[in-house]
Amino acid sequence: MNDVIIIGGSFAGLAAALQLGRARRKVTVLDTGLPRNRFADHSHGVLGHDHKPPSDILAEARQQLARYPAIKLVNARADSISGTLDNFSVLTGDGESLGARRLILSYGVADQMPAVPGFAEGWGTSIIPCPYCDGFEVADQHWGLVWFRPQSHIQVKLFQHWTDRLTVFADGHDIAPDIRADLAHRNIPIVDGRITGIARHGGHSATVKLDTGPDVAVDILFAHPPTEPSASLHDSLGLATVDTPLGIVLKVDERRETSMPGIYAAGDLATPGLPSVTTASWQGAMAGIFAQQSMLV
Known part of the structure; x- marks a missing residue:
């Protein structure tokens, strides 16, 4: 069984994986390879990576995570989640069932384009x-x-x-x-x-x-088109949400934990206001640290 399964492997998800991997926790990251900022040529305001294509930053991050044997990156979609604290089960789009003590949701949001040509x-x-x-x-x-x-x-x-x-x-x-x-x-x-x-x-x-x-x-x-979460897993879990001017986000406490014990959230999925690579990375790191600390005995 995994210590943590992270659903979404962009900036928030990989930042969480880094902290957990360094704590030698067994982690699986599920990712579809469709980050929200994939349409941007460059990412700005990211310390140490200013003006780099976001795909290059993510590729470098994945390479760095390879030195941590406890981290497994999987190109797969999470179709459903069941279970409770210390015994969660995630079913992937490939039909594989994965178990974990904790979950981190970082699958982000998708911008809803208006029906305007161009x-x-x-x-x-x-x-x-x-x-x-x-x-x-x-x-x-x-x-x-x-x-x-x-x-x-x-x-x-x-x-x-x-x-x-x-x-x-x-x-x-x-x-x-x-x-x-x-x-x-x-x-x-x-x-x-x-x-x-x-x-x-x-x-x-x-x-x-x-x-x-x-x-x-x-x-x-x-322009600021409305957003929707990139997956509906939070709906099936009944997680509490918050309405924002652009769409809903998951409600989390000061430790990034959602309304269900053992499930944490980070990144655009749980961030009201302006999206940011820096903010997503910070939140992911905190979610990973707090998930790790919640498993201490």
Whole structure:
């Protein structure tokens, strides 16, 4: 039996595996090879790995984990989970049943692309969600922001640390008069109408097509589509969740433990707010450490 099975082998999952492997705990990591940031050319703001392709960072991490004999990396999907503390069972997509004393869920979330032609194709290149991840590379250029709810007003204020050229696309949303007045005070134009398509022009630049008025070209477009967990294992387990503006995440305590004893969660699956490779790695490490400590006798 494993000490811990980790479901999801991106940054959070591998960081958890590293801590557990160094504690000489027997660990199996199940991963489908589809990390959320696979569409991005580079990962930024990661100490020691700034401006590296995320796939390269993960490949290097897997190579480093190979020196720990207690860690097993398996390319497989987890189909179901059963059992309780000290006796969990995970059934993989290959029909294999694996046992473990503890579980760490780090299978992340998937961005739900809107039915707008060109949106999915531009995601991660000309359409991005996070200024901390990519803002430096496009600073002082013309940014666009797709409005998605009142929280977008916070994004407007944040973006002005990177650029003074910003256009807000209402995309059919009602923007309150007081917010419109604030945007006007900041010299930020609002383009009303719904977005009907997005054309990419190489690199980051894109043209936003609208159902009313002319098309608008920007150097980069920021958007925040809703997310859904990449798997439904937490639903079948009845784990407690938290609603966020973009989607649900798992509820965890200060030790990264979910509402079911012995099951921990880390990464985007359990993180409200801005996603981050650094945050995911830190949370994964903590989940691994706390899972390890929970097995002390």
